[in-house]
Amino acid sequence: MNYLPLSNQDAAPIRANIDPWERDIPSLDTVIPLQSTAAYNTLDVIEPIVDEADFFEIMPDYAKNIITGFGRTVDIGGNQPKVAAGCLDINASVKGARFVRFCDAFNIPIITFVDVPGFLPGTAQEYEGTHGLGHVDRVK
Template identity: 50%
Template structure:
């Protein structure tokens, strides 16, 4: 638990008025990742794991998920893009086809409000039926 708290604190600013933490990014942002072309299936009825996309977008595949076992049809967490902390919010097609229910809506809204308090930018991935 202490290691997880240390990891979370490393991603957050010291206070709501502090700058967002930034580390040096060693991953190239100009290289094309061809595996992204194969991530989403051709058949719209076939689910895929959105966490794979988040891991490919986040620097060095480092993603810290928040409330992983609650409202699993939406994924929330922190990562870094080009060395700066960002919040990720994404529908999870593997669970309930990514449809939002009341628990998922509350989970996402709480996370977005938290990010807003610390001025953390949010990356949103949306893939839902309809």
């Protein structure tokens, strides 16, 4: 895990980089579809912009509608329009919140990509979102 400092008291590791900072990334011109209802893969945005395309995704099989992971010296998060149209649900919210708290504990900056239509609607999401976090007891 050379993306992380040894402790929360240390600075994030800095490594030599061969990517020029001013490089053009032509694929970014076409990754977002012209139709606002069409989905795209957020990884197609993240991977070309990180240094040397070095991105380590955290929990890629859980809450696939949000992407969290490590780049060089920064952490990256963003919703995934290819899954549930990027709509956030309880699991995505928890995954994102835990990732932000982790980054904060190590003083690592976060780059966030946002293209989200909102939260997943429904009483089940509302109930589980509050009850599942221990804030509200179920009324019987």
